[in-house]
Amino acid sequence: MRTMIVDEGRTDVLAWKCATQDFEFGTRLNVHESQAAVFFRDGQLIEVLGPGMHVLETRNFPFLRFFTKLRFGKYFHAEVYFVNLSVQMSLPWGTRDRVNVMLEVEPGKAMPLDVGASGTMNVQPDPDQVKEMLVWLVGTGEELTAESLRDKFNSMLNTKIKTFLGRVLQMQNMNAFTLDQHLNDVSQALFGVLEPEFRKYGVWLREFYVDAFALPEDNPAFQDARRLAEGRYIQHGKLDLEYELKLKQAEKEAELARLEGEKTLVEADVAARANVTTAQGEAVRRSLEGITSVQEHQFATLDRMVEAGGAGSAAAGGSGGDGSGLGDMTGFFGDVMKMGIGLEMMRNMGDVMKDAMNGAGQAGANMAQAASMNGNAGAGMPGPGAANPYAGQNPYAPNPGQPSAAVPQPSGWICGGCGRENPADTLFCGGCGTKRPEPEISRAWICGGCGRENPADTLFCGGCGSRRPESNIPPQADGAWK
Known part of the structure; x- marks a missing residue:
């Protein structure tokens, strides 16, 4: 069975020499993904093998023919180095000596300070x-560790960082007490300077970080400057806090005012909608009942009169003697209301009484007219335009010395198109847009016998029965009666 060579090494080692130097042809060499294998012959670098399983035979790698063959040609001698291609993280660095830099300690005032720096870096073999x-970097050594790599670059790091750090801090006019706010900017600037230097040696500088600055805390002048800066910072902090509290209070008050305004608008809108809904409901109710608002007002007035009459029936009851007294009448209406006959019946009874009164007045007028036309009456009967001697006997005739009672007029006008009641000062209907009808010109006439004012469409006085003078009869009325 062929030999397999696997050399994983340590994670903190960048390169190491393989312990095996005599290899049998056909040996399998396993190279990981994060590794590279480098073959040397007689001190010269011959080939670099990447990741994979490599069978060391001449047909696979022709360069093996040039290696020294041992043991009847079954083995060959070679030096192999493994290289760890993974990133070496967080290698520490720091300046051995501090650099003298002019830094600002307060606005408009700077002082020389000895400043050092430290941090970490991440490196990787390219x-x-x-x-x-x-x-x-390795040469003939057995291995190259991350620590030894840092030591090799330590002198270069100190020289480059000290030279460039002072230049960066002064060019950007940084304050000594706010250097930590510029750590990232300084790190990026130093990375740009150091990365090409690492590339020269086959090392890739992946990241470079400045973690902290070292300031001369034992310098009395610097200590005084720090105390002054801290005092100003505390004072500014208090002022900023007070300003922030006032600003938040003002914002809160503005928000409350805005909410209160919105609440007022919502309440007004709800009230307006409720009024519109109520008005629409009243209009629908009146339309279903077939009445107008003026008629409803008149009915309400009659209801109040009935209620007042019922309340006074106890005091005025029976005062008429013959049953015609006001107490009996009001008592009757009150009793009717107590019996539960209802408002509608009372309205109908009021209409009947009004018609009866109008009939009595018309009867008196007709009697007077008949008497004036009777030839047997002679000079004792008044002629047209003469005073009526019976005028004082008519209880419905007004006293000539007193003005007639004013007839209540509706507060608005009723549209003939849709029945809507409109305000008195409008010219067009708010419901359908119909124009308000022109008011009829009243041509009432005054009776010469009793002084009563009569409607324009009458020929006889409603108070004494006297005939209207011919000169005061309008053409339409005259034609109608004639």
């Missing part, structure tokens, strides 16, 4: 420069 690393 797969394309394995030969260079073995020749320049």
Whole structure:
């Protein structure tokens, strides 16, 4: 069975020499993915083998023909180095000596300070420069560790960092007490300087970090400057805190005011919607009942009169003697309400009484007209336009010396198109847009016998029965009656 050579080595070793130097032809050499195998003959680098299982035979690797054959040609002599291609993480570094730099300690004032630096770096053998690393860094040694690699570059690191660190700090005008805020910037700047130097030796500088700056804490002048800076920082911190608290309070008050305004708007909107809904409901109810708001107001007035009459029936009841007294009438209405007949019946009874009164007045007018037309009455009956001697006997005729009671007028006008009640100061209906009808010109006339004001469409006085003068009869009324 052929021999297999597997050499894994330690993780902190970058390159090491294989312990086996006499190889049998046909030996299998196992190279891991993170490794490379380098063959030397007589001190010269011959070949680099990458990852995989390699069978050491001349037909696979013609360069093996040039190696010294031993033991009847079954073996050959060679030196093989394994190279670890993985990244070596967090190798520490630091400046042995400090560099003197002029740094700002307060606005407009700088002082010379001895500054040092330290940090870590990540390195890796360059797969394309394995030969260079073995020749320049390993040579004839047995191995190259990460620590020894750092030691080899230590002098170069100190020289480059000290030279460049002072230049970077001064060019960017950094403050001595805020250097930690610029760690990343300084790290990137130093990486750009050091990376080409590592490449020369076949090593890839992957990352370079400055972790801390060393300041002269034992310098009295620096200590005084630090105390002054800390005092200013505390004072500014208090002012900033007060400003932040005031700003938050103002923002809170503004938010509360905004919420209060939104609440007011929402409440107003809800109230407006409720009013609209109520008005729409009232309009639907009136439409179903077939009444207007003016009629409803008149009904409510009548209801209050009935209630007032019922309340006063106890005090005024029976005062009329013959059953016609006001107490009996109001008592009757009150009793009716107590019996539960209802509002609608009371409204109908009110209408009946009004019609009865109008009939009585019309009867008196007709009697007066008949008397004036009777020839047997002679001069005792008043003629047209004459005073009526029976005017004082009519209980419904107004006193000439007193003005007639004003008839209540509706507060608005009713649209003939949709039945909507509109305000008195509008010209068009708010429901359908119909124009308000022109008001009829009233041409009422005054009776010469009793002084009563009569409607324009009447020919006889409603108070005394006297005929309307011919000169005061409008053409349409005259034509209608004639």
